Amino acid sequence: MGEQLEIPGKLLHKDGKQHEKVTVAHGAVQMDETNQPSYDNGDGQNLVTEDVTVVEGDVATISCRVKNSDDSVIQLLNPNRQTIYFRDFRPLKDSRFQLVNFSNSELRVSLTNVSISDEGRYFCQLYTDPPQEIYTTITVLVPPRNLVIDIQKEIAVEGEEIELNCTAMASRPATTIRWFKGNKELTGKSEVEQWSDMYTVTSQLLLKVGREDDGVPVICLVDHPAVKDLQTQRYLEVMYKPQVRVSQNYPVQGLTREGEPLELTCAAFGKPQPTDMRWLRVDDEMPQHVVVSGSNLLISNLNKTDNGTYRCEASNAVGKSHADYMLFVYDTTATTEPAVHGFTQLPNSAEELDYGDLSDSRAGEEGAIRSVDHAVVGGVVAVVVFAMLCLLIILGRYFARHKGTYFTHEAKGADDAADADTAIINAEGGQNNSEEKKEYFI
Numbered sequence: 279m280g281e282q283l284e285i286p287g288k289l290l291h292k293d294g295k296q297h298e299k300v301t302v303a304h305g306a307v308q309m310d311e312t313n314q315p316s317y318d319n320g321d322g323q324n325l326v327t328e329d330v331t332v333v334e335g336d337v338a339t340i341s342c343r344v345k346n347s348d349d350s351v352i353q354l355l356n357p358n359r360q361t362i363y364f365r366d367f368r369p370l371k372d373s374r375f376q377l378v379n380f381s382n383s384e385l386r387v388s389l390t391n392v393s394i395s396d397e398g399r400y401f402c403q404l405y406t407d408p409p410q411e412i413y414t415t416i417t418v419l420v421p422p423r424n425l426v427i428d429i430q431k432e433i434a435v436e437g438e439e440i441e442l443n444c445t446a447m448a449s450r451p452a453t454t455i456r457w458f459k460g461n462k463e464l465t466g467k468s469e470v471e472q473w474s475d476m477y478t479v480t481s482q483l484l485l486k487v488g489r490e491d492d493g494v495p496v497i498c499l500v501d502h503p504a505v506k507d508l509q510t511q512r513y514l515e516v517m518y519k520p521q522v523r524v525s526q527n528y529p530v531q532g533l534t535r536e537g538e539p540l541e542l543t544c545a546a547f548g549k550p551q552p553t554d555m556r557w558l559r560v561d562d563e564m565p566q567h568v569v570v571s572g573s574n575l576l577i578s579n580l581n582k583t584d585n586g587t588y589r590c591e592a593s594n595a596v597g598k599s600h601a602d603y604m605l606f607v608y609d610t611t612a613t614t615e616p617a618v619h620g621f622t623q624l625p626n627s628a629e630e631l632d633y634g635d636l637s638d639s640r641a642g643e644e645g646a647i648r649s650v651d652h653a654v655v656g657g658v659v660a661v662v663v664f665a666m667l668c669l670l671i672i673l674g675r676y677f678a679r680h681k682g683t684y685f686t687h688e689a690k691g692a693d694d695a696a697d698a699d700t701a702i703i704n705a706e707g708g709q710n711n712s713e714e715k716k717e718y719f720i
Contacts, residue, residue, distance in 0.1 A: 325404045327414040333504045334420045338389045339378060342402030342412075351405040352385040357398030363387055394418050394450070394475065419504035420450035420476065427498050427512045434487050435596060436518040442483045444498035444510070452477035454501040459485070460494050489518035492549060519597035520548035524590050526603075527574075533608045534580055542575040542603055544590035552592040560587040560602065580607045 324345040332338040342352050354362045362370045366380040379386040389396060397418045404410040430441040444466070446453040452472075457464040466481040485496070491514045499509040527541040534540055546552040557570045565584055569576040577584055584607055591600040 325402055325410045325412050327402050327412055329415045329417070331417045331419065331503075332392050334392060334394065334418050336392055338392050338396070338416055340387050340389070340400055340414055340416070342385045342404075344383045344404060347383040348406075349382045353403040353405070354385055354387055355401040355403065357400065359401065362400075389416075392416070392418055394420065418450070419502075420448065421502055421505040422446035422453055422500055422508065423448040425498065425500060425508060425510045427496070427510055429512055433515045433517060436487060436489050436516055439484055439486045442485060442496060442512070443480055444483070445478065445480045446500050446502075447478045448473070448476045449479070449502060449504070450476055451503075453479045455479055455481035456499045456501060457481065457483050458497040458499065459491070487514060487516045489516060489521075489549070492516040492518070517549045517596050520546040520552040520592040520594055520599050522546045522590055522592050522599050522601040524588075524601045524603045533612055534605060535608050535612060536581055536610050538580055540575075540577040540580055540584075540605070542588065542590075544573045544575070544592070544601070546573075546590075546592035546599075548592070548594045548596065550594050550596075552594045554594075555590065555592045558589050558591065560589050562586055582607050 326343045326345060327341060330338050330340060340354065342354055344350070344352065351365060353364050356362055356370070360370055362368065362372075362375050363377060363380075363385060365385070366377055368375060368377070374390045376388050376390070377386075378388050385402070397416055399413040399415050401411055401413045424445075424447045426445050426447075428443045428445070431438070434440050442457075444455055444457070446455060452470050455466065455468055457466045464483060464485070466483040468479055468481040471478045471480075481498070483496075485491075493513060493515075495511045495513050497509055497511040499507075502508070523545050525543050525545065527543055528539060544555060544557070546555055555573055557575050558564060564570075565577070567577065567579065568584075569578070573590075575588060575590075585605060588603045588605060589600050590603075591598060593599075
């Protein structure tokens with residue numbers, strides 16, 4: 279025989295009669311074709327059940343099934359081995375247990391409003407010879423009771439690092455917390471605390487904020503088998519210094535010429551909104567004929583003395599920033615394309631302030647390069663022409679020095695000869711002394 283199992287207590291039939299406890303022999307526990315545990319006593323009857331996972335408060339269904347049944351009695355017991363159902367009779371006075379189905383091949387019972395205390399092993403018994411028993415385990419999941427985001431600073435300033443904490447309380451098993459800023463997932467650091475058989479998880483997120491984060495939601499999302507799409511969010515509020523832009527209203531397109539008007543407008547955006555805005559001229563005093571009205575600057579009659587850099591400054595509680603406009607006044611007859619007047623933009627965060635100052639300088643340098651005077655171009659052309667003239671003079675002197683008549687001594691002594699043959703014979707050196715002949719250049 280196999281291992282002996284004693285079933286304590288009395289067994290009740292539907293007629294209410296008690297039967298004394300019995301000692302039964304177990305057969306072999308096997309796995310059926312659905313990969314579930316089953317009991318085979320060797321006589322062809324198999325007892326089958328499966329584990330149950332249920333969310334707290336929901337309904338759990340326990341099924342004890344018999345394959346190849348011969349009308350043997352089926353019984354269901356709780357973890358304390360109290361009889362819940364004997365066939366279709368319920369001895370246990372717990373109305374949460376209800377009969378769903380009873381037949382010769384199945385006993386199916388539902389348990390409503392499941393709680394943690396209901397978790398454990400439930401036993402299916404089949405009264406054969408020898409009797410069979412198999413158990414199913416009920417596992418109860420508890421979703422987080424509450425999900426809260428706590429933010430270190432309700433209002434942050436750009437460039438600051440803020441701390442956010444998300445807490446998921448009293449869950450089972452422990453939750454997994456994920457962070458998102460908008461659609462971008464971020465990484466936090468989680469800590470788990472266990473209280474009795476429940477878990478509380480807190481996740482910390484350190485976030486460096488910029489002006490682009492103002493109004494963006496930070497989302498705390500929970501991954502837990504008992505709940506889907508459980509999340510909470512907080513919207514970031516970030517203060518930042520002004521972003522300043524200068525635009526040219528008139529002339530809309532074309533050159534800024536002498537005698538014509540110029541109108542500039544300064545726009546500044548920040549949080550809080552800039553309260554102070556002013557115009558000034560960099561490295562010089564503002565001309566007396568310049569009219570400044572709020573965010574507008576007007577020069578009704580441009581002249582060369584107006585050349586320079588005009589700056590619009592704006593400030594709020596966070597800080598101050600500016601944008602520059604480089605003005606170059608052309609002659610009334612100028613027809614070339616206008617210079618691009620540079621203006622600087624505010625950096626996006628406090629850590630970029632140094633870079634922003636550099637970009638201001640670059641904008642000024644680029645504007646100065648674009649507004650080069652025509653006199654400079656003419657000077658470059660004059661230098662090129664002068665260099666070409668000098669080159670022509672040097673080449674002329676070189677060729678002049680190598681031009682003239684050349685004399686040799688090859689026919690020396692043949693001047694008085696009567697004919698050509700005599701001249702050749704009388705020539706100094708003749709054919710035999712040809713190697714000693716020399717030439718002289720004057």
